Amino acid sequence: LVSWVKMTNLMPDPSRRDLLMRQEVSRRTGGRVALTAAEQRLDARLHRLKEQEMSAAQFPPALHFFKAKPLIQRSSIFKLLQKMPKGAALHIHSSSLVGVDWLVENVTYRPHCYVCFTWDNSVRFVFSSRHPFPRWDCFYWQLLETLRAKLKDSAGFDNSLKQHLTLVTEDPDGAYPSQDAVWEKFEKAFIAAAGLITHAPVLRDYYYKGLEELHHDNVMYLELRSGLSRTYELDGTIHDKAWTLKTFQEVTKKFTADHPDFLGARVIVSVHRALSVSEVKAAVKEAIQLQKEFPDVVAGFDLVGREDSGRTLWYFREALSLPAELGATLPYFFHAGETDTEGTDVDQNILDALLFNTTRIGHGYALAHHPLAKELSRESSVAVELCPISNQVLKLVSDLRNHPAAVLMSEGHPMVISSDDPSLFGTTGLSYDFYQAFVGIGGLKSNLGTLKELAVNSISYSSLPAHLKNRAQVMWQNKWDTFIADNA
Amino acid sequence: LVSWVKMTNLMPDPSRRDLLMRQEVSRRTGGRVALTAAEQRLDARLHRLKEQEMSAAQFPPALHFFKAKPLIQRSSIFKLLQKMPKGAALHIHSSSLVGVDWLVENVTYRPHCYVCFTWDNSVRFVFSSRHPFPRWDCFYWQLLETLRAKLKDSAGFDNSLKQHLTLVTEDPDGAYPSQDAVWEKFEKAFIAAAGLITHAPVLRDYYYKGLEELHHDNVMYLELRSGLSRTYELDGTIHDKAWTLKTFQEVTKKFTADHPDFLGARVIVSVHRALSVSEVKAAVKEAIQLQKEFPDVVAGFDLVGREDSGRTLWYFREALSLPAELGATLPYFFHAGETDTEGTDVDQNILDALLFNTTRIGHGYALAHHPLAKELSRESSVAVELCPISNQVLKLVSDLRNHPAAVLMSEGHPMVISSDDPSLFGTTGLSYDFYQAFVGIGGLKSNLGTLKELAVNSISYSSLPAHLKNRAQVMWQNKWDTFIADNA
Numbered sequence A, B: 001l002v003s004w005v006k007m008t009n010l011m012p013d014p015s016r017r018d019l020l021m022r023q024e025v026s027r028r029t030g031g032r033v034a035l036t037a038a039e040q041r042l043d044a045r046l047h048r049l050k051e052q053e054m055s056a057a058q059f060p061p062a063l064h065f066f067k068a069k070p071l072i073q074r075s076s077i078f079k080l081l082q083k084m085p086k087g088a089a090l091h092i093h094s095s096s097l098v099g100v101d102w103l104v105e106n107v108t109y110r111p112h113c114y115v116c117f118t119w120d121n122s123v124r125f126v127f128s129s130r131h132p133f134p135r136w137d138c139f140y141w142q143l144l145e146t147l148r149a150k151l152k153d154s155a156g157f158d159n160s161l162k163q164h165l166t167l168v169t170e171d172p173d174g175a176y177p178s179q180d181a182v183w184e185k186f187e188k189a190f191i192a193a194a195g196l197i198t199h200a201p202v203l204r205d206y207y208y209k210g211l212e213e214l215h216h217d218n219v220m221y222l223e224l225r226s227g228l229s230r231t232y233e234l235d236g237t238i239h240d241k242a243w244t245l246k247t248f249q250e251v252t253k254k255f256t257a258d259h260p261d262f263l264g265a266r267v268i269v270s271v272h273r274a275l276s277v278s279e280v281k282a283a284v285k286e287a288i289q290l291q292k293e294f295p296d297v298v299a300g301f302d303l304v305g306r307e308d309s310g311r312t313l314w315y316f317r318e319a320l321s322l323p324a325e326l327g328a329t330l331p332y333f334f335h336a337g338e339t340d341t342e343g344t345d346v347d348q349n350i351l352d353a354l355l356f357n358t359t360r361i362g363h364g365y366a367l368a369h370h371p372l373a374k375e376l377s378r379e380s381s382v383a384v385e386l387c388p389i390s391n392q393v394l395k396l397v398s399d400l401r402n403h404p405a406a407v408l409m410s411e412g413h414p415m416v417i418s419s420d421d422p423s424l425f426g427t428t429g430l431s432y433d434f435y436q437a438f439v440g441i442g443g444l445k446s447n448l449g450t451l452k453e454l455a456v457n458s459i460s461y462s463s464l465p466a467h468l469k470n471r472a473q474v475m476w477q478n479k480w481d482t483f484i485a486d487n488a
């Protein structure tokens, strides 16, 4: 039959053609979402705006985000996305939660803040009631208050501090010629920020400020990956991980009391994949214990750090099967497939994350190249946490139209949008990443139904218990109805 | 069940894990090819070499081809690919078949060759027995022989001529900041070469030389897309399309007589998608007629030119359904989906190509984003003609690991490898594109079975009648056996 059909050149039946086109669209993320009349009006407006942005001389998703950011800020689509209730942010790291402007302009101006410039062009901070001792990486600590008093160009100085705390630069291609180079700066910025954030009084304000930024961007719930680093007081007292979790719990409680339309936040305890098996075993046991102590706060466990230069999930298999051995449960939220080296041991992480019953997959950049893992994750409703700007800045892809998530979106694969490390990439909230997913990766066929499904997904794929999911959905729907009424 | 499974953190059964990994590999292009002991030895060697190249400081598929080319030429994998019998080249355009070195160093040194430098920094050539008349785009023709006699730096001059005939440059990012810019140069180079190639005596040598380059790269059969431009003699006589087809037929016959291990060549008649519907109607009718006159030569019909700025297949639907109306048959070999603008009318070309029963899809760059079209093309065995270097140079993708064909390869989608416009991209034969597909797009999991399947595909998805396909397979298998014996 096929070959007979091929030998004819009949005009395709236009109604069959329409049907096929509709069928293909219906498979997409949001392709089966029924839109109300008001939603259809807003959708038509979004479609026109998207056509305009796609035909402009410079198409933001095709540029490096650091160059695209001012264009995106002027975009009418972006402005709508800022107003849109986006649901939950399910993939953000605690050390990169708050914009560097606040860190420098607020935190480094607090009393007792010391700075040290290291030999490898990095920076360290510490709060201390007396002059800090020299450390292996820091011989000469200066009190910032004293240093600033001597400086003429304090704005320039503050700017240089910010440069140490973020990847943002005017010349990303020159500054980061390779993945190695950008990851090196990435790790440096993390270490630089640590001295500020792990100061106990700062942590409290920092968390609050982070929730504020999300709330301001119309995000209503957060799952934060955190290593729960020990925090310190001015006198050198050190707090343990339970203290950090308790602080997190208290600050969240205060924030939701101040902002009743914010649902809350939970923590995914994370350890670095550079650790040894026995260290990860200890961390898994500790996470089980912390989850028992803070069942409302601790959502589960993850391994973080660059996959390509790190140890695989399979390497840690003994540690990761500990909970079952101990008769405990510990949900996993593994980073997996944040790589473009296909077919290596690291590239196996996605399948192993699924075999270890991960609840979601962080990034899953490589998932589209793994048809079987893709089916498994779809069947077991394991959503991918898509962080487009992170993938671009960390040099997995330059033009976001080529992001493999375009394949996943065309198939309606379970997916949520997140921002990974907002302060390092110079974003705030989720709107920038929503813009890239909607305009760049989704193309012209992704529509208001896509946005709606992505927002709803962020609640349904969260770690919230059923009753809180229901509450979140109701809260979100109210916000959504207002958003539609205001903008349709 | 799923949620119960998720609440346990059992160690995954290693044998089930192995099974899943093998199942996933078996879906890949070449994943079910059984390798002989000798093939397995060569495969192991290829695997080691690939691991080395993937961990080197510079990974050629991640670089622009113009910068990667010298690295690829030094690659041991590339040297093996050059020796490997690759089967057929199914997607090459006649105006870009032969390297520019030969065009400049041989053709432009022939007598009666005139050159003209245009106001828009391009060049025109014409052979003429007397001084050519000024044309709208060319006021001042100079005889190359006379001009060269006056020049001091003839090597530099020849080099400048070559620059006009190819896209190759040391600074591709600077020279071609956008798709528009690179396509503009693309069209200019085509026009520049036309005056040389359409000179009747040159065309004969040019075809022969083109077949020689393919044969030298261990390619044994060609399907050439050609507009069958009218050719001219020194005295101004113009030949029609039938003359060109006849010349092609004769040259092919001579070449196969001189090289009995070369199977032959066929032509896919191509017209530009800038034409009107009535012009394409006339072209379709003419192609039907030419196929009747030259059934062994004419394989079918295609529309060429940049899709993003051109008319869609659906726009030409009346013309494309003409054959059936006329009771004739005309196989189609449509370029479709050579675009990264998702969801536009142009992005619809792939589905329409399938609805018009295309025999293969040229490029199909966007196919991975069209799940339904992907299924249709798989079910009806419509192979994608993958031309990785073309897609990179024409700025659809920068790092070839992000080429969407990685998805297609992971699913074993029907596929062949070709070179599109070798002289414009500075390639010769298929080995460069095989390198990119094998090392860059295929990743570490693609192996000798992948290469074997791709080569076999090129014969089975060709337009050859069954008896010639069989002959080609036997010829290819003999070459392959020798290749394995020599290199295992």
Ligand SMILES: [Zn+2]
Residues within 6 Å of the ligand: A091, A093, A335, A362, A420
């Ligand atoms: Zn992350």
Ligand SMILES: [Zn+2]
Residues within 6 Å of the ligand: B091, B093, B335, B362, B420
């Ligand atoms: Zn082509």
